[in-house]
Every structure is written in C-alpha cells, then in structure tokens.
Amino acid sequence: MIEETDISKEGLLTAYKNIVMERLFDKKMLNASRQGFLPFYIPLMGHEAIHIGLGMAIRDEDFFYPYYRDFGVLLQMGIPIDTILSQVFATATDNEIGRDMPDHFSLKKYNIGAVITPVAGHLTSATGIAYAKKYRKQNGSVITTFGDGATSTPDFHVAMNFAGVYNLPMVFFVENNQFAISVPTYPTKDKAFSNTYEETRGAIYKKADAYGFSGIRIDGTNFIEVYRATRKALESAENQPILIEAMSYRMGPHSTADDPNKYRTTTVIEGGDKDPLVVSQKLLKDMKILTDKDISSINDEMEETTSQLIDKYEKAPKPDKSTMMGNLYEEEPWYISEERSDIQ
Amino acid sequence: MTQMTMVKALNSGLNNAMERDDSIILLGEDVGTDGGVFRVTDGLLAKYGKERVMDTPLAELGIVGFGIGMSMAGLKAIPEIQFQDFIYTAMDQIINQMAKLRYRTNGDYTLPMVLRTPYGGGVHGGPYHSQSGEAYFTHTQGLTVVTPSNPYDAKGLLLSSIELNDPVIFLEPKRLYYAGRMEVPDDYYKIDLRKASVIKEGDALTIITYGPAVPLVKSTVEKNNVNAEIIDLRTLSPFDLDTIMASVKKTGKVLIVHESPKMFGVGAELSATISERAIDYLAAPILRVTGLDIPIPFALEDYYVPNEKRIMAAIEKLLKY
Numbered sequence: 001m002i003e004e005t006d007i008s009k010e011g012l013l014t015a016y017k018n019i020v021m022e023r024l025f026d027k028k029m030l031n032a033s034r035q036g037f038l039p040f041y042i043p044l045m046g047h048e049a050i051h052i053g054l055g056m057a058i059r060d061e062d063f064f065y066p067y068y069r070d071f072g073v074l075l076q077m078g079i080p081i082d083t084i085l086s087q088v089f090a091t092a093t094d095n096e097i098g099r100d101m102p103d104h105f106s107l108k109k110y111n112i113g114a115v116i117t118p119v120a121g122h123l124t125s126a127t128g129i130a131y132a133k134k135y136r137k138q139n140g141s142v143i144t145t146f147g148d149g150a151t152s153t154p155d156f157h158v159a160m161n162f163a164g165v166y167n168l169p170m171v172f173f174v175e176n177n178q179f180a181i182s183v184p185t186y187p188t189k190d191k192a193f194s195n196t197y198e199e200t201r202g203a204i205y206k207k208a209d210a211y212g213f214s215g216i217r218i219d220g221t222n223f224i225e226v227y228r229a230t231r232k233a234l235e236s237a238e239n240q241p242i243l244i245e246a247m248s249y250r251m252g253p254h255s256t257a258d259d260p261n262k263y264r265t266t267t268v269i270e271g272g273d274k275d276p277l278v279v280s281q282k283l284l285k286d287m288k289i290l291t292d293k294d295i296s297s298i299n300d301e302m303e304e305t306t307s308q309l310i311d312k313y314e315k316a317p318k319p320d321k322s323t324m325m326g327n328l329y330e331e332e333p334w335y336i337s338e339e340r341s342d343i344q
Numbered sequence: 345m346t347q348m349t350m351v352k353a354l355n356s357g358l359n360n361a362m363e364r365d366d367s368i369i370l371l372g373e374d375v376g377t378d379g380g381v382f383r384v385t386d387g388l389l390a391k392y393g394k395e396r397v398m399d400t401p402l403a404e405l406g407i408v409g410f411g412i413g414m415s416m417a418g419l420k421a422i423p424e425i426q427f428q429d430f431i432y433t434a435m436d437q438i439i440n441q442m443a444k445l446r447y448r449t450n451g452d453y454t455l456p457m458v459l460r461t462p463y464g465g466g467v468h469g470g471p472y473h474s475q476s477g478e479a480y481f482t483h484t485q486g487l488t489v490v491t492p493s494n495p496y497d498a499k500g501l502l503l504s505s506i507e508l509n510d511p512v513i514f515l516e517p518k519r520l521y522y523a524g525r526m527e528v529p530d531d532y533y534k535i536d537l538r539k540a541s542v543i544k545e546g547d548a549l550t551i552i553t554y555g556p557a558v559p560l561v562k563s564t565v566e567k568n569n570v571n572a573e574i575i576d577l578r579t580l581s582p583f584d585l586d587t588i589m590a591s592v593k594k595t596g597k598v599l600i601v602h603e604s605p606k607m608f609g610v611g612a613e614l615s616a617t618i619s620e621r622a623i624d625y626l627a628a629p630i631l632r633v634t635g636l637d638i639p640i641p642f643a644l645e646d647y648y649v650p651n652e653k654r655i656m657a658a659i660e661k662l663l664k665y
C-alpha cells in the first residue's frame with residue numbers, strides 16, 4: 001500500500017539515491033585516507049538518513065550552520081558535487097583553497113555557515129545569525145546541527161538560552177550517534193562501558209524545557225521522519241525555537257584516527273536492520289516505490305558515479321604555496337608581506 | 345566641539361555611527377537600561393531601542409559568539425565585555441572563530457565587528473577588575489588590537505574600527521575613562537588605524553607606549569624636561585613599524601612603557617623587532633618599564649603599575665649610557 005505522502009515519488013527516489021551515494025562516497029573516502037590521498041577523514045556511516053532528511057527539509061530561505069559530520073546534507077541540498085569534493089580533497093579549486101580539514105565547508109552563497117572544529121563552537125554564531133534574520137524581518141529559520149557530545153559544552157547551553165530569551169527562529173538539531181568519540185551519550189548497561197562515565201544523565205531533548213521552548217526526539221534512521229519533523233520545525237521556529245534530538249548510531253570509527261574496537265562492541269552493523277540504508281530500502285519498498293531490481297541498478301549507477309569522482313579528486317592539483325598567506329586581513333600587514341619570502 | 349571625557353567621546357562615537365548605519369547593534373551585560381557600568385552606552389537604548397541596544401544574559405561566550413553570528417549575517421555587532429578580566433570564557437570564540445574566520449574560509453566570510461572592553465588598573469579593582477590582557481590578543485593572528493590614550497583618539501579610533509571589515513579588539517583604558525576632558529568634535533571623524541601618533545618630538549631617546557600608560561609617560565617627560573620622542577602606538581597589532589623605525593634611527597635609544605606585565609608582553613615583540621632591524625643604530629640596550637610579573641594586587645596596585653620614579657630611573661640609565 002502506498003502511504004499518503006507529501007513528497008513525490010521522484011523526490012523520494014532522489015533522496016534514496018543520495019543515501020546510496022553518501023554511503024559509497026563514505027567507503028571510498030575512507031579508502032582514500034588509507035591510501036594516503038586524504039590525511040584525515042570523518043566517517044558518515046549511520047548518519048545518512050539524518051543527512052538526507054535534513055537536506056530535503058531545508059528551504060531556500062533557511063540558513064544552515066553544519067558541523068563536521070554533515071557531508072550528505074550538502075549532497076541532498078544540491079550543492080555542486082565539485083564544490084563539495086574540492087573542499088574534502090583540499091584542492092586548488094576549493095573555495096577555501098585547502099585551508100581547513102575535510103568536511104569543514106564554508107558556503108556563504110548557499111546560506112551555509114563555516115564549519116568549525118572546536119565542538120559546538122558554531123552554536124552561538126548560528127544564534128546570532130538567527131537574530132540578524134529576525135532583525136531584518138527575513139523569512140525562514142536558522143538550523144544548526146551538532147553531535148550529542150556537543151550538548152555538554154557551555155556553548156550549547158548559552159546558545160539555547162540566548163535563543164529562548166530573544167525568541168529566535170532557531171532549530172537546534174542534535175545528531176545523536178550515541179558517542180562522543182568513545183564516551184557514551186547516556187548511561188548504558190552494555191558491559192563494555194561498566195568502567196566509565198557518560199556524557200549526560202538527562203534526556204537531551206528535554207533540556208529545551210529549561211530554556212523555555214520545546215524539544216522532540218525522532219528516529220534518525222528514517223529519512224522521511226527526519227524530513228517531516230525538520231520541515232515542521234523550520235516552519236514553527238519562526239514563532240519559537242525548537243530542539244530536535246535525532247537518534248541514530250555511529251556505525252564507523254569517530255575519525256580515521258580512531259579505533260572503536262578499543263572501547264565498544266559495534267551493535268549496529270552494515271546491512272543490519274538498524275542500518276539507515278536498510279531502513280530506507282524497507283520504507284520505500286513498503287511504499288512500492290522501490291524494487292530489489294531498482295536497488296541493484298541504483299547501486300551500480302552510484303558506484304560508477306562515485307568512483308569516477310573520487311578518482312578525479314584524488315589526483316586533482318593542490319593549492320599553490322603562494323596562496324597561503326592571503327586573506328588574513330583585508331589590508332595585509334607589513335610582516336605578512338615579509339613572511340611571504342619565508343615560504344620555501 | 346565639546347569638552348568630553350573619554351567615556352563621553354566613546355558614547356558620542358557610538359551615537360554617530362548608529363545614526364548613519366542601522367546594521368550596528370550593541371550588546372552586552374547592562375549596556376541597555378543601565379547604560380553600561382562605566383556609562384559608555386548611556387542614553388543609546390532610549391534613542392535606538394532594544395533591538396539595537398541589547399541587554400544580554402550573563403555569558404561572555406554568548407555575547408561574543410552571538411555578535412560573531414550577527415556580523416556573519418551582514419550586521420555589525422559591537423559587543424561590550426564589562427571588564428576585560430571576564431573575557432576568558434569567550435576566548436575560544438575570539439581565537440577560534442572571530443580571528444580565523446576570514447583566513448580559514450579564504451574570505452568567504454568576513455567579520456566586521458568591534459569587541460569593546462575596559463582594561464587595566466586605576467579603580468583599585470584587584471586581580472579581577474584590573475587586568476591588562478592585550479598580549480593574549482596581539483598574539484592571535486587575524487585580530488586588530490586598538491587602544492586609545494585620550495578622548496579625541498578614542499572616538500576617532502572607534503569610528504575607524506567600526507568601518508574596518510575585520511574584527512577589532514578595542515581596549516579602553518579604564519583609568520582614563522574620566523581622567524580629564526578635551527575638545528572633541530561632535531561630528532563623525534576617523535583616525536588611521538595603521539598609524540602610530542608621535543605625541544612629542546625629541547632627539548635623546550624614543551619612548552614607545554600606549555593606552556593607559558601614555559598620560560603618565562607624557563607628564564613624566566614634561567615635568568623632568570626630557571628630550572624624548574614619545575610614540576603612542578594606538579594600534580598594537582598590526583603596529584606601525586615605519587614610525588617606530590624612523591624615530592629609533594634618529595635617537596638610537598629606546599624605552600618601552602606599558603602597564604601589562606613584562607614577560608612575553610607587547611614590549612618584548614617591539615624590542616625584538618627593533619633589534620632585528622636597527623641594531624646598528626642603537627647606542628644602548630632597549631629597556632622596558634612595565635607592570636610587575638604578578639597578578640595585580642588590590643591594596644598595593646600603585647606599586648604594581650609603572651610610575652614616574654621607575655620611568656625616570658630607566659630614562660636616566662639610557663641617557664647616561
């Protein structure tokens with residue numbers, strides 16, 4: 001039976017293709033890092049449904065301030081793939097000319113903020129951007145994403161409080177993947193963690209209460225639920241801020257510098273029934289939008305597309321060293337001009 | 345022209361700027377109804393409303409981060425940190441977001457904003473209302489660090505800082521807030537942020553100073569009839585190398601005076617830069633008279649900061665050398 005839905009069949013299929021594409025890119029980028037093409041990489045597996053649902057929900061009039069694990073959101077938002085991959089591979093054509101780590105995008109012309117490494121360092125900025133929207137009486141809301149670990153920072157609480165006090169058009173979106181590197185988000189009975197502490201004991205979504213607005217918890221493995229809840233939140237945020245906690249699981253390592261076998265038994269595995277890719281396939285098959293045949297042809301198509309792109313960007317030229325001193329200030333100080341000759 | 349204190353001059357500058365540019369937003373603790381604890385924003389809430397003069401929750405990290413967001417989105421934030429001593433919970437925002445945004449995005453985002461804060465001694469505020477933390481900011485790439493030494497400069501430098509398309513840390517010497525009045529134009533005017541000011545010409549030695557120490561240096565030199573050239577840096581980073589070098593080459597002797605502690609301070613960088621470039625012109629070691637290398641104590645503050653005796657001792661040593 002086809003469920004009543006607010007998204008067209010083509011829309012759902014595009015979303016599914018992007019989920020597959022994100023999964024394949026993820027594997028290939030991890031591989032690229034093992035082969036030395038990427039000095040560092042932030043894996044995505046487990047976040048695909050959140051990313052694609054978010055990308056579907058964000059409207060042209062909204063502003064998106066991502067964190068470092070949001071690759072797929074940009075795919076679904078329709079940011080040119082060359083823009084995305086030139087950043088990840090820090091090539092000469094990257095608009096940041098390779099100055100920041102992979103997935104640290106800055107895309108002002110698409111209403112996207114500048115991803116910052118310090119966890120939660122963007123939350124107060126996002127809130128200030130929401131104030132500018134309100135002050136200029138612009139349509140739309142600001143949505144900012146961050147991890148569960150980020151909710152332990154002062155930045156989270158300060159930004160939530162400011163959003164409440166000034167009643168800002170803000171959606172705070174937590175991608176709860178159950179871990180901040182090795183530390184579990186919540187207390188767990190899992191034996192592996194019997195000898196450690198957790199990030200928090202209070203449900204994250206309930207923390208919004210303390211700041212005078214509401215919080216909800218959603219299934220972050222179901223991209224349609226993520227889309228619907230986020231779109232609704234972006235609309236309602238124009239009247240009051242909101243916090244969304246999307247539940248998923250980080251299926252891979254935290255980063256390429258991390259070995260999760262040291263601290264956990266990975267409970268959500270690829271191809272298992274909690275894998276967002278599998279959940280998406282089941283959803284769309286139940287809706288009679290996707291067949292097993294489609295699944296395999298889409299996979300083949302995406303395999304080819306992603307292979308070609310990764311191949312191209314692995315070999316793309318890096319920025320010239322003469323570019324590295326520019327754009328510290330609008331007017332270059334004398335010592336910067338002098339230090340140009342130190343680059344040898 | 346009106347006789348103004350530094351506080352009045354800053355207030356006049358903010359008013360001039362806000363009148364012509366509705367993208368300017370002031371924010372901070374007690375800046376609204378109260379007009380700021382030192383009264384720099386006095387009367388501005390009544391004139392511009394709470395959308396533009398915003399009392400904030402008590403969170404320095406939020407004041408700075410929120411201001412950064414506004415400026416990323418096309419407004420021009422002027423946050424006030426009530427005392428520089430309380431800025432540290434916002435240091436992550438200042439160092440990692442504010443200072444680096446233009447560089448790391450290669451100019452995709454620029455950040456025109458002025459972070460104002462009173463600093464230094466003069467009110468017997470003890471370790472937490474008297475700090476001179478300028479070196480924390482001057483050692484951060486991407487910041488422009490400005491500090492005025494009189495009411496006229498305060499207004500002109502503030503207006504230039506507001507027009508700059510980069511973040512400015514604007515350090516206001518609180519000991520000079522009400523230290524005296526001078527003629528200040530009521531209208532809008534600017535002072536070049538990249539130029540130091542030679543406030544007195546002389547041949548026997550060069551004294552480089554800034555902010556809270558300037559009036560003390562000036563009165564000491566005048567009272568004791570010293571043939572010194574006095575340079576008021578105005579902008580600590582990036583500082584005006586040409587003015588310094590021209591004077592050093594003329595006098596061959598250098599004294600640096602600042603209120604902040606000596607070790608790893610602004611004077612160290614000035615001294616190193618001068619030695620690297622002009623050792624052949626120097627007739628004596630470069631000396632520093634600074635705050636002591638301890639936290640600033642409550643009861644004995646007057647012995648902590650530079651005073652006439654210490655400055656004269658250094659001058660005499662240089663002159664005799």
Ligand SMILES: Cc1ncc(C[n+]2csc(CCOP(=O)(O)OP(=O)(O)O)c2C)c(N)n1
Nearest residue numbers: 069117118119147148149150177179180181
């Ligand atoms: C302020 C800060 N502290 C520590 C780190 C190092 N670090 C990077 S990511 C991370 C864990 C973040 O966990 P979470 O917020 O749940 O996001 P996730 O990586 O799981 O998506 C840590 C500790 C950092 N980048 N910033």
Ligand SMILES: [Mg+2]
Nearest residue numbers: 147148179180
């Ligand atoms: Mg996490």
